[in-house]
Amino acid sequence: MAEIKLEHVSYEYGAGTPFAKMALEDVSVTFTPGVITGVIGHTGSGKSTLAQMLNGILRPSSGRVLLDGEEFFSDSKGKKNKKQKQMQIKNRFRVGLVFQYPEYQLFEESVYRDLAYGPKNMGKSEEEIRRLVEEAAYFTGVEREWMEKSPFELSGGQKRRVAIAGVLAMDPEVLVLDEPAAGLDPGGREEILGRLKTYQREKKKTVILISHSMEDVARYADELLVLKDSRVFLHGSVSEIFSDAEKLEEAHLSLPQITRLMLRLRQEGIGLPDSVYTVSDALFALKDLLKGENGVC
Amino acid sequence: MLKDITLGQYFPGNSVLHRLDPRMKILLMLIFVVLVFFANNLLSFLYLLLLVIGLIFLSRISFTVVLKGLKPILLISLFTALINLFWTGGEVPLLSLGFLKIYPEGIWRALFMIARIVSLVAGTNLLLSYTTSPMEMTDGLERLLSPLKKIKIPVHEFSMMMSLALRFVPTLVEETEKIINAQKARGADFESGNLLRRAKALTPILIPLFISSFSRAAELAVAMECRCYAGGEGRTRMKQMKLTLRDLSVFLILSALFLAIIGIARIPFPLSVSL
Ligand SMILES: Nc1ncnc2c1ncn2[C@@H]1O[C@H](COP(=O)(O)OP(=O)(O)OP(=O)(O)O)[C@@H](O)[C@H]1O
Numbered sequence: 001m002a003e004i005k006l007e008h009v010s011y012e013y014g015a016g017t018p019f020a021k022m023a024l025e026d027v028s029v030t031f032t033p034g035v036i037t038g039v040i041g042h043t044g045s046g047k048s049t050l051a052q053m054l055n056g057i058l059r060p061s062s063g064r065v066l067l068d069g070e071e072f073f074s075d076s077k078g079k080k081n082k083k084q085k086q087m088q089i090k091n092r093f094r095v096g097l098v099f100q101y102p103e104y105q106l107f108e109e110s111v112y113r114d115l116a117y118g119p120k121n122m123g124k125s126e127e128e129i130r131r132l133v134e135e136a137a138y139f140t141g142v143e144r145e146w147m148e149k150s151p152f153e154l155s156g157g158q159k160r161r162v163a164i165a166g167v168l169a170m171d172p173e174v175l176v177l178d179e180p181a182a183g184l185d186p187g188g189r190e191e192i193l194g195r196l197k198t199y200q201r202e203k204k205k206t207v208i209l210i211s212h213s214m215e216d217v218a219r220y221a222d223e224l225l226v227l228k229d230s231r232v233f234l235h236g237s238v239s240e241i242f243s244d245a246e247k248l249e250e251a252h253l254s255l256p257q258i259t260r261l262m263l264r265l266r267q268e269g270i271g272l273p274d275s276v277y278t279v280s281d282a283l284f285a286l287k288d289l290l291k292g293e294n295g296v297c
Numbered sequence: 298m299l300k301d302i303t304l305g306q307y308f309p310g311n312s313v314l315h316r317l318d319p320r321m322k323i324l325l326m327l328i329f330v331v332l333v334f335f336a337n338n339l340l341s342f343l344y345l346l347l348l349v350i351g352l353i354f355l356s357r358i359s360f361t362v363v364l365k366g367l368k369p370i371l372l373i374s375l376f377t378a379l380i381n382l383f384w385t386g387g388e389v390p391l392l393s394l395g396f397l398k399i400y401p402e403g404i405w406r407a408l409f410m411i412a413r414i415v416s417l418v419a420g421t422n423l424l425l426s427y428t429t430s431p432m433e434m435t436d437g438l439e440r441l442l443s444p445l446k447k448i449k450i451p452v453h454e455f456s457m458m459m460s461l462a463l464r465f466v467p468t469l470v471e472e473t474e475k476i477i478n479a480q481k482a483r484g485a486d487f488e489s490g491n492l493l494r495r496a497k498a499l500t501p502i503l504i505p506l507f508i509s510s511f512s513r514a515a516e517l518a519v520a521m522e523c524r525c526y527a528g529g530e531g532r533t534r535m536k537q538m539k540l541t542l543r544d545l546s547v548f549l550i551l552s553a554l555f556l557a558i559i560g561i562a563r564i565p566f567p568l569s570v571s572l
């Protein structure tokens with residue numbers, strides 16, 4: 001299990017122009033290997049910038065990105081020799097990044113060939129490519145009938161799955177997903193995120209899941225990283241972070257709706273636990289309650 | 298990065314040039330471009346340089362931005378300068394390398410050429426690109442050309458097309474960058490291999506780019522129709538362009554200053570080159 005770590009990372013867009021904009025400031029964080037870390041934050045807080053930092057698409061203006069203790073960019077700024085460049089590309093293969101709205105990356109004439117694009121760039125053999133593509137298709141729910149179709153014939157949600165599978169097919173050790181469920185209907189969200197969770201559990205991957213939705217991170221993440229105004233605001237387990245609703249409000253975030261409902265019921269004197277973050281947990285809690293003391297409702 | 302290109306980019310501001318009526322700016326730009334070609338001796342080139350510096354002050358655009366805007370023409374100016382350096386004849390060669398002879402006249406000519414290209418680009422950038430939003434620019438152009446409507450030239454349609462095209466340049470640049478990054482994340486390598494391999498490596502960028510451009514164009518057309526767009530006939534504007542006394546006086550002063558080049562170019566001066 002690979003460990004990815006940022007040390008005092010800052011990033012400025014358009015440095016030196018009138019449009020300069022600090023998108024990350026002095027971010028230090030170690031992502032726990034083998035778990036899903038949810039990254040949340042208000043819009044514009046630097047989540048997507050952070051994601052692109054993790055596999056070297058963007059290079060920190062200052063600070064270091066470490067993959068298993070090794071620096072991602074070992075060269076001095078700007079200059080690269082061949083070996084360092086290959087090293088960088090190899091590191092990029094170890095950290096898969098799915099961009100926000102990744103459908104635009106599809107380009108091949110068939111879904112199969114599009115999924116094979118990543119592994120092919122890695123120099124894998126035909127057989128291995130086939131195996132990787134099938135595995136990625138299995139975990140993301142890309143169906144067999146689509147394989148020979150053009151990716152442009154698929155629906156939006158189907159395209160999304162193919163785009164995610166295109167990155168999974170590279171079998172990265174760390175998977176970074178930037179809002180993988182954005183713009184999907186509730187059913188589609190659940191399907192994609194549930195499948196990614198299964199994938200992470202079965203393959204023991206380190207996953208970094210960026211999301212707007214408190215409901216989604218509550219349900220799928222093990223740890224949370226909260227960004228506020230380009231800085232790390234909170235980092236800890238889901239229950240740790242959700243136990244301090246006021247602190248979250250400061251970052252313009254609020255607890256999941258179901259948690260707020262449960263807390264409200266508690267205020268009314270109904271004996272419910274205060275750490276209910278998902279609808280299914282709420283269901284259990286309510287069932288317990290009804291079994292225990294009849295007549296409250 | 299693609300974003301570093303500042304040629305043809307608007308820097309919002311509130312300077313004299315920013316506030317000047319776009320029609321006046323377009324006319325001034327035309328006058329300036331023509332007059333640059335009148336400069337022929339050291340004195341007039343120095344005056345030209347002075348004018349450009351004056352425009353920088355008037356626009357309050359930073360010096361570095363202006364310099365950066367010159368980057369795209371670096372190669373062309375060097376090339377022109379070199380050609381002029383070697384191909385200008387004279388009397389006493391300063392240096393001769395085999396068949397190549399360099400005369401003092403050649404050096405002057407090369408320098409003048411660079412000054413001419415630089416002031417052309419910097420001047421038009423300052424008068425128009427940096428200080429006029431694309432919207433103002435196309436509106437101004439449409440108004441200037443509107444007499445042509447009488448002879449059935451579709452001025453409005455052209456200017457609408459132009460403003461749409463300009464409007465989508467940054468979007469396209471942004472999108473290209475996004476696609477490049479997404480393919481890089483899948484291990485695309487655009488930098489190594491021979492020419493053919495590199496050209497092939499562009500397919501994963503070009504195809505998504507074409508597809509999104511076409512679908513965007515279609516969506517835009519529908520969106521415009523939904524808002525009852527039906528060409529220029531009877532269309533009113535939110536921002537009415539009105540020439541004020543201020544605009545006129547700035548225009549008159551600047552064009553007088555530009556026109557002074559003609560006079561200066563006539564002053565006999567030892568270092569003159571007929572170009
Ligand atoms: N290519 C860019 N050029 C200039 N500034 C940028 C660029 N991309 C992002 N920014 C700026 O950097 C800041 C952080 O952007 P980022 O995309 O990381 O936010 P985000 O947290 O992902 O937001 P969202 O939730 O809306 O996706 C924003 O203020 C944004 O305006």
Ligand SMILES: [Mg+2]
Pocket residue numbers: 047048049100178
């Ligand atoms: Mg984002």
